[in-house]
Amino acid sequence: MVAYEDIPGAVVVDGVLHHLGNPLAEQRALNAGAAIAPLGERTVIAVPGEDRLTWLDSLSSQALAHLAPGESAELLILDPQGHVEHAASVVDDGETAWLIVDAVDAAGLLGWLRKMRFRLRVDPRDAGDELVVVGGTAAAVAGLDASAPAGVPLVWRDPWPGVAAGGWGYATVDPHPGGQRDWSETLVAPEVLDRIVAEAASGDRTLAGSLAVDALRIAAWRPRIGDVDERMLPHEVDWMRTAVHLAKGCYRGQETVAKVHNLGHPPRRLVALQLDGSDSVLPARGDVVRAGADAVGTVLAAAIHYEEGPIALAIIRRSTPVDADLVVDAEDGPIAAAQEVVVPPEAGATASVPRLPRLGRRVAAP
Template sequence: MTPYVSPLLSLPGAVPAVEPDAGVAAHYGDLFKEQRALARGEGLVDLSHRDVVTVSGPDRLSWLHLLLTQHVAELAPGRATESLILSAKGHIEHVLYLVDDGETTWIHTEPGAAAALLAYLETMKFLYRVELADRTGEFAVVHLPAGSIATVPDGTVVRETPHGRDVFLPREELAAFAAGHGPAAGVLAYEALRVEGRRPRLGRETDHRTIPHELGWLETAVHLNKGCYRGQETVARVHNLGRPPRRLVFLHLDGSDVRLPEHGEPVRLAADGAGGRELGFVTTSARHHELGPIALALVKRNVPVDAGLLVGENTPAAQETVVEP
């Protein structure tokens, strides 16, 4: 399969992003200028590399309600939500960002995730009146930041959240829409604001054994009082005991280090030095236009909340609690 390349990579100054965001721009020449524009509610972010899936049919919401961690049986048209699909042991397999238009449920998810998601959903259709489709080739996701006054064409599906609007735009309209609603910002600016907002992302803050409690997804993607779904036993047990094995933290990194730590670099207690025991790992790091170098990390539950940390070999970090131990 030919790798995806967004038409917005032809804009002046565009620098291609790397995995998991290959195919769109990392930035367009000025990372901090792009961040400041998004923070003011200006411009847009090209997320056209993300996968788009639709579920239609009269049983779509009641059927999805049986499979997802979120309560969607009575999801009102235009109301955005997010949800998870878990393994039988409660580990996160998929993260879905949803909105229903009254006839179809629109979902965007991580690049390349649609095939596995649809394969699972197809096995669960049984006699329910639902139709599944991979619409990635037809629709591109464009993000308008919170506060944006940009208008979208009539009939366009929009997922509106406190962080901004995700627009499901026909792909042939992407370049023209960007030209009329710019300036474009790259995914590095978008990710920096995501890290600032302490918002987890599948594949960055998660690994093969992550459960929702570790990342704060109980508050936004899990309904604790709905019927059964795969993995619910783990969700209920850990919630009732209040002891997730790990917890998400926000890190202020020492600004004297010219490089950002990469995904997976170890986190230790600063008092133990570089030879100390690994207590977690960096999930996402970013350069923020006001906060400087910042990161999210996943650490063991029993790491003291007031402890100074060391990232990699020599980067001191101060932590802020995202998930209580």
């Protein structure tokens, strides 16, 4: 078992390193490439087999049939009505597709994948005991001993907020707040993580906890599966940008994806909230967001950012005025919130909105 408790100030909950006493300083170090983060909240599913890429292509929102070894991609599994059920980061090594997933979603995704094998040459398995996930800037994780069972280092480079091939960006802010975010996740053997933790305990390495990781993610408007509710469409949180290919073949939920994008607008929209920080109180996921007396949405995630202070992501009704003053009903009382539009009310193919330049897939460094 990883001995995080040997690191001074470490706070560990259910095996996940939350922080080491100063989450704000950890954010700065992580952002600057001076720290890395063991991602105990992430785990790995391995999908070996000759049919793996065409199979994943047919099941998911992403075009993966021609994914080259070392390339990074992101996929969503949707229900028949187009709602997000599962999400995964993908890197293939020429023999196996490695899916990096949130631990809370792993069992459900793996169970569904195994039921969808039919007679194809694929054999998805839980690889959480074989490999663990460590995150940081590309330069910070480059020095780690990345696993490479087929000779290709298993490093996933987050394409966010670029618009991947076949994707569509809804956010109109230029520059996008995630534009300077440099984030990669590498898969290492458990003994490598043990060595990293031992180095941190002796003062020879700087680590950051999950609170720092999540704060930087929220500030970049980056969605994750933990934000999703049962009604979530990828359009609503700008996930079309990196996880949906609009010109690929048929998959479950595609009709809804195409219809909402081409003919309508998503019924809800993501907003970034700047929270009143006078009481240093953060809302919880699911707390109600109000415009006046009307409940218009809910909080998805919240954090205290080292530069921006208390911030949150929330999903609200599309019809909510973009200049409305919002209030979050937190457990300890109402919190005033100023909204910043992420997904505009008019989002869709028919809207004339500026988009970031399209990005090709990024190839992992050898």
